[in-house]
Amino acid sequence: MDASTWVAKRQPPTLLGRLFDYKPFLVFICLTPAIGLLLAFLTYPLGLGIYLAFTDTEIGGNGSWVGLENFESLLDDRIFLQAVWWTFVYTAIATVGKFALGLWLALLLNQHIPFKSVLRAIILLPYIVPTVLSAIAFWWIYDPQFSIISYVLVDQLHWLDHYIDFLGTPWAARWSLIAANIWRGIPFVAITLLAGLQTISPSLYEAAMLDGATPWQRFRHVTAPLLMPILAIVMTFSVLFTFTDFQLVYSITRGGPINATHLMATLAFQRGIPGAQLGEGAAIAVAMIPFLILATLFSYFALGRRKWQQGSDND
Amino acid sequence: MTDATPVDDTPVVEAEGPQLLSWDSRTRRVVTVYVPLVCFLIILLFPFYWMGVTTFKPNSELINYKDNNPFWINSPTLSNIKKLLFETDYAHWLVTTMGVAIGSTILSLLSSVLAAYAIQRLRFRGSDYVGLAIYAAYLVPPSILFIPLAQVVYQLGLFDTPFALILTYPTFLVPFCTWLLIGYFKSIPYELEECALIDGASRLQILRRITLPLAVPGLISAGIFAFTLSWNEFIYALAFISSSEKKTVPVAILTELVQGDVYHWGSLMAGALLGSLPVAIFYMFFVEYYVSSLTGAVKE
Helix, strand or coil: CCCCCCCCCCCCCCHHHHHHHCHHHHHHHHHHHHHHHHHHHHHHHHHHHHHHCCECCCCCCCCCECCCHHHHHHHCCHHHHHHHHHHHHHHHHHHHHHHHHHHHHHHHHCCCCCCHHHHHHHHCHHHHCCHHHHHHHHHHHCCCCCCHHHHHHHHHCCCCCCCCCCCCCHHHHHHHHHHHHHHHHHHHHHHHHHHHHHCCCHHHHHHHHHCCCCHHHHHHHHHHHHHHHHHHHHHHHHHHHHHCCCHHHHHHCCCCCCCCCCCHHHHHHHHHCCCCCHHHHHHHHHCCHHHHHHHHHHHHHHHHHHHHHHCCCCC | CCCCCCCCCCCCCCCCHHHHHCCCCHHHHHHHHHHHHHHHHHHHHHHHHHHHHHHCCCHHHHCCCCCCCCCCCCCCCCHHHHHHHHHCCHHHHHHHHHHHHHHHHHHHHHHHHHHHHHHHHHCCCCHHHHHHHHHHHCCCCHHHHHHHHHHHHHHCCCCCCHHHHHHHCHHHHHHHHHHHHHHHHHCCCHHHHHHHHHCCCCHHHHHHHHHHHHCHHHHHHHHHHHHHHHHHCCHHHHHHCCCHHHCCHHHHHHHHCCCCCCCCHHHHHHHHHHHHHHHHHHHHHCHHHHHHHHHHHHHC
16 A cells, blocks of 8 residues: 555646535535525425415515414305315325225236236326326216216116216215326326335245235235335325325316315415415415325334334434 | 236246245136236226227217217227317427426436435535435425415516426426435445546546446436426416417316317317327336336335
């Protein structure tokens, strides 16, 4: 290790070159674009949104501070309360459906089957295609007069004697939206859970089988606990994005019939942009934040638990 | 597939994974695995099939289920696509969407690469927290941001311009891409950079000559994901763009093609099909990257 006698034959770096090799400066330069974009278009709007919720701002005008007035009027607003209730119901039912079916599909794909990678690619298709465009396909499938589902049920199978008015009555519309949301969500859940399933070592199943475990016991005591960490994360994301869903409802029903299917996000849009009441719209959006924080904390603790389980350091 | 697959099912002894140890009979396997799988496939793909079938049907066939089998096209026609391309601004919308998606992808990729490099490789004090903060930004959904963002965009004078979208899309692209790239950089041995440092390379040279070439698969993953997400974005495009010719495909189909009470289902479906094709084709080329980035992001 006689480094002292060896002289580096590189040209002396220019001032600019030295500046770019100075670590704090480099860190600053590297972080500026990302942090700048996020501060300007995420953090600042988030704060502005919370501020707007306490004002009576309209589009193109400066509002004044009105305190809790927006929230007070929302609490008396039957449409808002219905939207809150429906947002929770929609999230709950759609999440249960997505995870039950998604887990089932993941378990099926984890079997030894031919053309596995092709199947996996095809299954992810509903997730890749723009939501609005597949929502329009659902809109056409749910058409009151020419619905293909009604056609099959009535004219082919003769199980019903009249065409279903999928989007005409509140409950039919709600179930139709949930079905579309589950359809859209299954691929994501299935593919991510499949990745989780593939990390479970086959030797664990081997050991369980030697101990005489039934398929159900193997699922209950081997698959479920090992899948739980990734399930928790996927579920947090899924709940978060279902709760704040906008596209599907806006494109299929636009909140109708008679405001029955307004989610908080679509109601916020309705009041804020076409209705020009930015303050009120912001108040509705801000009302979603407590729930989002809860979901994030859940994610954080799920992540923490996972690290503890695997005994890895905080890397 | 139901009938053919059991035949080429390999003997249980050779099977890998959990299946290795269960001695299921073939019939039972067909009922418990292949039948549900085929049902899933049919349900997941039916809307696309229906989209395609509707696109190529003439209008008379579209609303007459009595004389035609609705699941098939009796007299295929291109009139819906022709109408879409030549009587609406569809081509224009496609170009706008493509421009916005490419612009925001490049912008997010550039800032994500630099940020991920700083966080993962330069390792300054508190870099973990910066990484966590960027990750947390991913948890802020667009639906609570669009109202104040509309105000911001308006004040910046960007309302109704493509730049409103190119600058706001990175809010959800940068967190995702940064997180993906941090994971990717982590997998590149640090020793390579140390060697380069000893050889007298500057930090920027290392990034350009060593780290980036090795991170190309990660860059592709992040890029295609960013592109797809921006192509699919809806709520910002709906809120920040008002003039018809500047709209993106998803917004334009919903707001410009749906007029009055009579829906032209043929051209609507043609629009949906053509709008899905670019991402679907893109997807076909890069399936593995999609799957790895999707699952990698969750496993991180």
